[in-house]
Amino acid sequence: MKTKVLGERSLPNIPWEDRPKGSIDTVWRYSKNPVIKRDHIPCSNSIFNSAVVPYKDGYAGVFRADHKSRVMNIHAGFSKDALNWDINPEIIKFKTDIPEMEYFQYGYDPRVCFIEDRYYVTWCNAYAGMPTIGVAYTYDFKEFVQLENAYLPFNRNGVMFPRKINGEYVMMSRPSDNGHTPFGDMFISRSLDMTYWGRHRHLMSPAGGWESTKIGAGGIPIETDRGWLIFYHGVLTSCNGFVYSFGAALLDTNEPWKVLKRGIDYLISPQAPYELMGDVPNVCFPCANLVDADTGKIAIYYGVADTHTGICFTTVDLVMDFLDNNLR
Ligand code: BMA
Numbered sequence: 001m002k003t004k005v006l007g008e009r010s011l012p013n014i015p016w017e018d019r020p021k022g023s024i025d026t027v028w029r030y031s032k033n034p035v036i037k038r039d040h041i042p043c044s045n046s047i048f049n050s051a052v053v054p055y056k057d058g059y060a061g062v063f064r065a066d067h068k069s070r071v072m073n074i075h076a077g078f079s080k081d082a083l084n085w086d087i088n089p090e091i092i093k094f095k096t097d098i099p100e101m102e103y104f105q106y107g108y109d110p111r112v113c114f115i116e117d118r119y120y121v122t123w124c125n126a127y128a129g130m131p132t133i134g135v136a137y138t139y140d141f142k143e144f145v146q147l148e149n150a151y152l153p154f155n156r157n158g159v160m161f162p163r164k165i166n167g168e169y170v171m172m173s174r175p176s177d178n179g180h181t182p183f184g185d186m187f188i189s190r191s192l193d194m195t196y197w198g199r200h201r202h203l204m205s206p207a208g209g210w211e212s213t214k215i216g217a218g219g220i221p222i223e224t225d226r227g228w229l230i231f232y233h234g235v236l237t238s239c240n241g242f243v244y245s246f247g248a249a250l251l252d253t254n255e256p257w258k259v260l261k262r263g264i265d266y267l268i269s270p271q272a273p274y275e276l277m278g279d280v281p282n283v284c285f286p287c288a289n290l291v292d293a294d295t296g297k298i299a300i301y302y303g304v305a306d307t308h309t310g311i312c313f314t315t316v317d318l319v320m321d322f323l324d325n326n327l328r
Contacts, residue, residue, distance in 0.1 A: 001296045003320045004225040007162060008293040009054055015082050015290070015299045015311055026322040027267040027300065027314040034274050034308030036063070041075070041089045043067045046279055048303030051112040051219070051288040052082055053119060060141040061288070062110040062121050063087055064303070066279075072108040074123055076141045082290060082299070083311075094136055094146035101146050105129060111287055113160040113220045115169070120194075122158040122171065125149070133158030133173055135194060150189070150197045154178055157186075157216035161256065162223065169194055170256060172203060172217040172230075180242070184214030186232065188257045201257035206234065210245040210266040213237045218246055218286035219300065222316065227253050227260050229319060231286050231300060234266065244283040245269035246302070248319050261323040268302070268312055278305025291316070 015035075019028050038046040044065040052061035059082040063075045077087035096102060110123040118137045121144065125134035130153030136146040150158055154176045161170040168190040176184055186203040206215050211234020218231035228251040236243045245266035252258035270282040285303040292298075296316035304310045 001315075001317055003296065003316050005291060005293045005296055005316055006223040006225060008222070008291045010294050011054060011290060011292040011297075012294070013081060014292045014297050015313075016297055017313060019313070026318050027312050029268075029272055030311040030313065033272065033310040033312075034304055035083055035311050036085055036087075036309035038278075038307050040085070041065060041087050043089060045070060046307045047087070048306055048309050049109045049285050049287050050301060050303065050309050051110045051121075052079075052290065052301055053112045053114055053288070054290065055119075055141065058082075059290075060112075060119075061085070062092070062112050062123070062141075063309075064108050064110060065091075066108075066306075072106040074107040074110050074121075076138075076144075078141065092144050094144045096146040098146070098148060100127075101134075101148070104134070107134065109157065109285075109287065111159045111220065113162055115160065115162060115164070120160055122150070122160055124156050124158075127153060130154055130178060131156060131176065133171075148195050150191075151175075154181075156181070159217035159220060161221050161228065165190075165254060165256065168192055168199075171197065174214070174216040176214075181214060182237070184216060186215055186217060203251075203257050204232075204249065204259055204262070207262070209264070210234050210236050210243070210269060211247065213242065218302075219289035221251065221256070222289060222291050222298070223253070224316060224320075226320065227251055228256050229316065231267070231289065233285055238282075240282075242282070243270060244285055246284055246286050248323060250320075250323055261327070263323055263326040265326050267314070267319075267322070270305070272304075272310075274308060274310065275304045278307030280306035284310075
């Protein structure tokens with residue numbers, strides 16, 4: 001590996017397929033996509049935009065399942081191989097000492113981030129019916145403790161960094177509106193205690209082309225000896241509606257609101273049939289990365305067409321080459 005991965009585990013059993021012969025793509029799709037189908041649990045209309053992490057000798061995750069009532073909910077699950085999932089048909093019931101946090105109408109687009117001794121879950125909830133970023137932690141994916149929401153409504157795509165930076169927890173987010181937000185920049189906020197979030201910094205604006213309308217963070221940033229590698233989604237407004245693709249950027253290690261590199265081209269845009277067809281056609285929405293520290297292999301989990309969950313593959317070196325050669 002040319003670029004060193006920091007702070008990740010060895011994952012010899014990471015889901016993996018080599019790049020297809022003849023392909024020049026930086027990121028390639030799993031041939032058996034989608035890995036989690038819409039009807040995976042009895043109540044689900046769709047399972048997509050979901051987050052998985054290494055857990056014990058296997059994997060755990062928090063999954064967005066829109067129920068047949070078409071209410072959006074989040075569920076926990078476990079897997080030995082990160083391909084075959086046992087998803088709890090019961091929704092996550094958060095425990096909390098904060099009475100105002102007890103009632104929410106829905107939950108969606110979770111991310112899961114291991115920091116120090118526990119797994120933090122950030123997701124979009126509906127405080128007083130208005131979307132913003134919920135925060136909770138768990139040790140075992142069975143009991144979840146909910147903390148204060150990170151921001152005022154409206155906000156989406158809250159994604160934490162996997163360690164404190166200069167003594168502070170750090171989170172990316174995307175202020176939005178109450179609906180299908182036709183705008184959106186990414187920001188970085190910081191907290192000493194996981195309760196009060198501030199010292200907000202602008203990270204990136206939409207930049208044209210595939211990411212001309214709005215952008216939002218994908219999975220948890222990957223620390224390397226060159227900076228934080230992030231995947232993020234970008235939205236183009238076509239005459240047929242929104243098109244969600246994703247690309248990559250490299251952020252400064254100590255001041256992550258400083259963008260060191262950002263690709264011009266997308267890495268994945270909706271092209272496979274399962275990305276083009278579904279409840280919301282033309283959506284590739286990454287929410288998690290599994291990374292093998294030894295080889296730099298990355299498996300990206302992404303929601304497809306707001307219907308199923310897919311995986312695609314790359315390596316840290318391939319993404320770095322892409323960022324070095326595909327410059328704005
Ligand atoms: C966004 C979110 C995502 C969804 C996307 C495309 O606003 O609601 O959950 O995948 O729209 O519908």
